[in-house]
Amino acid sequence: MNVNLSSEFKEKYTNLLGDRAPKLFSAIETESENAFRINPLKPGYKTLTESLERPIEYTDIGFYGDIDGNSIDHLSGYIYSQEPSAMYVAEVLDAKPGETVLDLCAAPGSKTTHIASKMASEGLLVGNEINYKRAKVLSSNVERMGIRNTVVTNNSPKDFEKGFNNYFDKILVDAPCSGEGMFRKDPESVKYWSQEYVESCANRQKHIMDSAYKLLNNGGTFVYSTCTFSPEENEENIDYFLNKYPDMQIVEIKKYPGMEDGKPEWGNDNQNLTKALRMFPDQFNGEGHFICKMQKVGTAENTKSRELNSGMKKEDTQLFDKFIKQNLQENPYSNYLHIADYLYNPASLDSRFKKLHVLRNGLKLGEFKKNRFEPDIAMILAIEPKELKIIYDLSDDQFGKYLHGESVILEKQPDFNNKWIGLSYQNKLFSWGRYSNKEIKNVYPKGLRR
Numbered sequence: 115m116n117v118n119l120s121s122e123f124k125e126k127y128t129n130l131l132g133d134r135a136p137k138l139f140s141a142i143e144t145e146s147e148n149a150f151r152i153n154p155l156k157p158g159y160k161t162l163t164e165s166l167e168r169p170i171e172y173t174d175i176g177f178y179g180d181i182d183g184n185s186i187d188h189l190s191g192y193i194y195s196q197e198p199s200a201m202y203v204a205e206v207l208d209a210k211p212g213e214t215v216l217d218l219c220a221a222p223g224s225k226t227t228h229i230a231s232k233m234a235s236e237g238l239l240v241g242n243e244i245n246y247k248r249a250k251v252l253s254s255n256v257e258r259m260g261i262r263n264t265v266v267t268n269n270s271p272k273d274f275e276k277g278f279n280n281y282f283d284k285i286l287v288d289a290p291c292s293g294e295g296m297f298r299k300d301p302e303s304v305k306y307w308s309q310e311y312v313e314s315c316a317n318r319q320k321h322i323m324d325s326a327y328k329l330l331n332n333g334g335t336f337v338y339s340t341c342t343f344s345p346e347e348n349e350e351n352i353d354y355f356l357n358k359y360p361d362m363q364i365v366e367i368k369k370y371p372g373m374e375d376g377k378p379e380w381g382n383d384n385q386n387l388t389k390a391l392r393m394f395p396d397q398f399n400g401e402g403h404f405i406c407k408m409q410k411v412g413t414a415e416n417t418k419s420r421e422l423n424s425g426m427k428k429e430d431t432q433l434f435d436k437f438i439k440q441n442l443q444e445n446p447y448s449n450y451l452h453i454a455d456y457l458y459n460p461a462s463l464d465s466r467f468k469k470l471h472v473l474r475n476g477l478k479l480g481e482f483k484k485n486r487f488e489p490d491i492a493m494i495l496a497i498e499p500k501e502l503k504i505i506y507d508l509s510d511d512q513f514g515k516y517l518h519g520e521s522v523i524l525e526k527q528p529d530f531n532n533k534w535i536g537l538s539y540q541n542k543l544f545s546w547g548r549y550s551n552k553e554i555k556n557v558y559p560k561g562l563r564r
């Protein structure tokens with residue numbers, strides 16, 4: 115592999131690492147190892163085509179190996195591609211079912227989807243991304259993985275300060291950074307590197323951390339991570355933060371073989387930094403990462419409130435009830451949120467979200483059209499097969515054609531009274547199909563077709 119590290123970069127890390135620096139530079143030149151996570155939110159989640167023979171030691175749901183982005187396992191949200199080091203971040207945050215969690219810099223959603231799989235659809239997870247295009251990718255990954263308890267927002271961290279102070283039990287800031295730890299995965303990014311860029315990233319990170327501090331409840335946990343080596347964006351920033359907020363304390367992170375302590379000598383000699391964690395690719399089978407876990411002292415304040423007005427009109431309730439009666443065994447949803455023509459099973463009914471730019475609040479159930487309700491793909495990706503009245507499992511040929519956008523012609527007239535049927539391939543639900551007159555009409559979203 116050819117990663118053109120600049121002489122300025124090499125000089126900086128030779129000064130910082132001494133004899134070790136050449137080992138780091140040659141590790142950056144080697145191929146990185148791919149990995150993926152499996153998704154416990156899906157039924158039968160370990161029944162996969164991918165081999166689970168090489169588990170990653172520090173997570174129950176991570177495995178080394180390659181995946182195919184066009185496979186049913188990927189399209190139906192059973193797997194998520196993620197490099198191994200990054201998988202430790204959500205494990206360190208350790209979100210639990212029922213907690214209120216914020217992932218402040220969340221796109222494309224590797225950590226959000228990992229956190230959600232630890233919360234088992236209970237509690238509230240807010241995945242926020244400042245960049246609109248990236249927030250849409252985050253939202254589609256949340257959808258693909260069948261996550262129900264997540265609000266996806268597209269805001270700056272500061273926007274949350276108008277209403278969400280002391281709101282969250284756990285916050286992750288997986289900060290925008292100079293990306294030095296990803297050079298071998300993305301050799302193009304080397305071109306943007308300069309010491310000025312590192313310093314501008316460090317400055318931006320301080321602002322994001324200031325917001326995170328305000329949003330964190332007393333007693334809450336804050337995890338800060340980057341995929342860069344630079345002291346400025348890691349130990350120095352943590353030292354700055356701990357000095358500014360004396361009620362924040364570093365918590366020791368368990369280290370597995372190849373993981374190293376944070377470096378006090380890179381952070382104004384603050385000895386607590388040994389409790390933080392570093393992963394360097396010359397020692398660890400993954401990309402370069404830094405993780406620090408902190409806790410705010412004090413007793414949690416109750417800052418939650420609810421507004422239970424779903425906004426559903428009587429006619430729409432009737433249309434939705436009709437859809438449920440025809441197509442589902444029973445109604446699994448108890449809360450609703452009606453926005454424009456769309457119906458959601460919301461992750462939160464807290465009115466404070468009205469002040470934010472919300473892309474998705476919980477599970478998008480579908481859309482009201484003239485005299486009918488049309489279910490959304492998000493609903494099928496989050497449903498259990500036993501909840502549906504009819505499922506049709508496609509053959510290899512039918513699956514290929516359906517992904518292309520073609521309808522499925524059935525040989526015999528099946529006994530389907532239902533218009534909407536769950537479509538699966540290899541027994542994994544991945545889309546709705548609309549049945550009419552011996553044909554399953556293609557309703558696979560255009561943006562997902564291949």
Ligand SMILES: C[S@@+](CC[C@H](N)C(=O)[O-])C[C@H]1O[C@@H](n2cnc3c(N)ncnc32)[C@H](O)[C@@H]1O
Nearest residue numbers: 219220221222223224225244245248288289290
């Ligand atoms: C390292 S990436 C996050 C990766 C993500 N956590 C994941 O695991 O998929 C950092 C994100 O921060 C966003 N970002 C950039 N500037 C920001 C700012 N000023 N405040 C908050 N987020 C910002 C970037 O758009 C980017 O998506």
